[in-house]
Amino acid sequence: xxxxxxxxxxxxxxxxxxxxxxxxxxxxxxxxxxxxxxxxxxxxxxxxxxxxxxxxxxxxxxxxxxxxxxxxxxxxxxxxxxxxxxxxxxxxxxxxxxxxxxxxxxxxxxxxxxxxxxxxxxxxxxxxxxxxxxxxxxxxxxxxxxxxxxxxxxxxxxxxxxxxxxxxxxxxxxxxxxxxxxxxxxxxxxxxxxxxxxxxxxxxxxxxxxxxxxxxxxxxxxxxxxxxxxxxxxxxxxxxxxxxxxxxxxxxxxxxxxxxxxxxxxxxxxxxxxxxxxxxxxxxxxxxxxxxxxxxxxxxxxxxxxxxxxxxxxxxxxxxxxxxxxxxxxxxxxxxxxxxxxxxxxxxxxxxxxxxxxxxxxxxxxxxxxxxxxxxxxxxxxxxxxxxxxxxxxxxxxxxxxxxxxxxxxxxxxxxxxxxxxxxxxxxxxx
RNA sequence: GCGGUAUUGGUGAAGGGGUUAACACACCGGAUUGUGGUUCCGGCACGCGUGGGUUCGAUUCCCACAUACCGCCCCA
Numbered sequence: 038x039x040x041x042x043x044x045x046x047x048x049x050x051x052x053x054x055x056x057x058x059x060x061x062x063x064x065x066x067x068x069x070x071x072x073x074x075x076x077x078x079x080x081x082x083x084x085x086x087x088x089x090x091x092x093x094x095x096x097x098x099x100x101x102x103x104x105x106x107x108x109x110x111x112x113x114x115x116x117x118x119x120x121x122x123x124x125x126x127x128x129x130x131x132x133x134x135x136x137x138x139x140x141x142x143x144x145x146x147x148x149x150x151x152x153x154x155x156x157x158x159x160x161x162x163x164x165x166x167x168x169x170x171x172x173x174x175x176x177x178x179x180x181x182x183x184x185x186x187x188x189x190x191x192x193x194x195x196x197x198x199x200x201x202x203x204x205x206x207x208x209x210x211x212x213x214x215x216x217x218x219x220x221x222x223x224x225x226x227x228x229x230x231x232x233x234x235x236x237x238x239x240x241x242x243x244x245x246x247x248x249x250x251x252x253x254x255x256x257x258x259x260x261x262x263x264x265x266x267x268x269x270x271x272x273x274x275x276x277x278x279x280x281x282x283x284x285x286x287x288x289x290x291x292x293x294x295x296x297x298x299x300x301x302x303x304x305x306x307x308x309x310x311x312x313x314x315x316x317x318x319x320x321x322x323x324x325x326x327x328x329x330x331x332x333x334x335x336x337x338x339x340x341x342x343x344x345x346x347x348x349x350x351x352x353x354x355x356x357x358x359x360x361x362x363x364x365x366x367x368x369x370x371x372x373x374x375x376x377x378x379x380x381x382x383x384x385x386x387x388x389x390x391x392x393x394x395x396x397x398x399x400x401x402x403x404x405x406x407x408x409x410x411x412x413x414x415x416x417x418x419x420x421x422x423x424x425x426x427x428x429x430x431x432x433x434x435x436x437x438x439x440x441x442x443x444x445x446x447x448x449x450x451x452x453x454x455x456x457x458x459x460x461x462x463x464x465x466x467x468x
Numbered sequence: 469g470c471g472g473u474a475u476u477g478g479u480g481a482a483g484g485g486g487u488u489a490a491c492a493c494a495c496c497g498g499a500u501u502g503u504g505g506u507u508c509c510g511g512c513a514c515g516c517g518u519g520g521g522u523u524c525g526a527u528u529c530c531c532a533c534a535u536a537c538c539g540c541c542c543c544a
Contacts, residue, residue: 041517041535083485100469101542118544149544154469157537158544165544234540246542297543307544324544348544376502415504426502440504 046163076143078122116149128337139172169344176276194361206270214265245293303327323347370396374412376426394457
């Protein structure tokens, strides 16, 4: 094997691509139902678009970015996530202007790139589907986004979903809490794991979700960010919870939940699924939150935003683990069997006639024996076969056979060319 | 970026320093003339990830590299 795909990439082949198409079309329909319109932004942006928005110290920026200099010496980066590019487009195209209705609701789907060690459900090129809604601070909009995420995963057949919810509050909340957390952890500095010692000053909130057992013991007694929420932030969070309650959406408040990207504030949430496909316990498949301030950060006016991103690879793994049935969108209606080289042109014409009549059709191109062709028709689960041999060619007829019943009739080629659907309807009424 | 496990045909895999690399599935062909899910027969590995090395001889031992998977980091 001479060439192999780059590390952390995948070929999505027929057999799997149907699942992807099902996911994408389901998402498109649902988004449209929620009145989100598609936005398509470049797969690479100026490096600063991501470094400014994700946080200069975030791992994404410091070690996971696929950044490069192009021939014009521009510092670019393959997008590691979807939100930054959408916000950039939102600002650049002045979509914050009065002529667009607010909230301005968009969705995207496509590949993202992160330079990291591949594992199941984690690749260097991976795919996300996401939504963003700009221009409203309403907690009910947060809930609409959450409800959309839950709806989508439910429609895709996932079970055992858990919605985790938290609030990071506003800037005032965060700085107060950050200090409180440092003050709390500092006396225990020597007990912290090596990773957490580094995290403590770089991003103390990260210590909260350390996987180190001893860290978790220490953190258990740490102050909760929810106790530091400003009155306004508390009010926002309470209304989010109340709205979720009124929609009958269950959630668990997880005060230790944090975010890898720095731009989040107020409501953050994750939808997790419990499946061995992605390792032990619950794994996050969809995550999002509010990012008030991000539009400003990229040069726009003060304009709030909220959204989510969903990892398609993880989703597909979960769907496969849960054996979600994918509708077969292109079954085979007719397989045309040609016997003898002299029938090849006629079978081609017949195949085309069937296709133009609006049915799916296929034929043999390897000059195989009738037996082999019928075997193939059977394997492809064809509803009908149309057989043409030298005798039929002379008579200008074909044998139309129902593969389910074995019933076979002789029909005129002319009638096939005229209206094949009519031929089927009159010959096999009970179908 | 760190640690571990693995790498044999289209697939699942057995094997193990020495003439022809099991078995199964799939696929292809055949079982007298042009018709499908059963049965029977036959075919099917540029030779065991890549490159070096040890050896009289390696797919089997050693080293490096690549990739996949698992854990950490982080995250969708």
